Amino acid sequence: MELPDLRILDVIDILLVAALTFYLYRLVKGTPAINIFIGIVIIYIIYSITETLKMELLSRALGAFTGAGVFALIVVFQQEIRKFLLMLGSTNFTSRKGFLKQLHFFKDDADTDHTAVDQIVKACDEMSKTFTGALIVIKRDGSLDFVKNTGDEQDIIVNKSIIKSIFFKNSPLHDGAMIIEGNRITATRVILPVSDNRSIPQRFGLRHRAAVGVTERSNAIAIAVSEETGQISLINNAEFETFENLEDLSVRIKKHLE
Secondary structure, three states: OOOOOOOHHHHHHHHHHHHHHHHHHHHHHOOOHHHHHHHHHHHHHHHHHHHHOOOOOHHHHHHHHHHHHHHHHHHHOOOHHHHHHHHHOOOOOOOOHHHHHHHHOOOOHHOOOOOOOOHHHHHHHHHHHHHOOOOEEEEOOOOOOOHHHHOOOEEEEEEOOHHHHHHHHOOOOOEEEEEEEEEEEEEEEEOOOOOEEEEEEEEOOHHHHHHHHHHHHHHEEEEEEEEOOOOEEEEEEEEEEEEOHHHHHHHHHHHOOO
């Protein structure tokens, strides 16, 4: 078996496919779609090997499966594809951070800073006890400029007291959502897109629907504190996540930020 000649364009092609695959993996990591994604990658690798080795019968069977499976994948990954396109559309390519950092091929230490998580959880706990409504969006991969631009730009280190004072009912900044990136509050009074998902229980109001809406359109996670019941809700990938106590909530948030 002769090895094919490797050109510079072939190397570039391989690197681009690897980069795209890695970015897609980061997009679906931590969601139920991750197992489907891994299965697809394995099938495609086997298909490529059988085609290279000219194992025609198996190659045709896998080729037919992958060809017909494209339409099924569009249905299965509808939410992830929509999120991927929205994140690309909202990426600021001209920013000083640069294209690769916007796509997070290289991690920014500020985006994975867990030191602020405990302050956020403590603030939510105290606001829950006083029935203070709050909506906090924590950035992960992708840009949140498409919602940050609707509010007031800030640059404040995350602190329990600061969060509580912002969401205090008489505060001029309490209305709307707060955006947190790394260990800094970067925007307040942000207007979030409201989800029209009918499966959301009716006991949840606009605050929770907005939390679901921003996680539908980005890879961020959201925390909502109910003004009526004081209940704390964690929303990730447009789904409400249950947690046993505040320690469990903190662990879950830190895990999502990894």
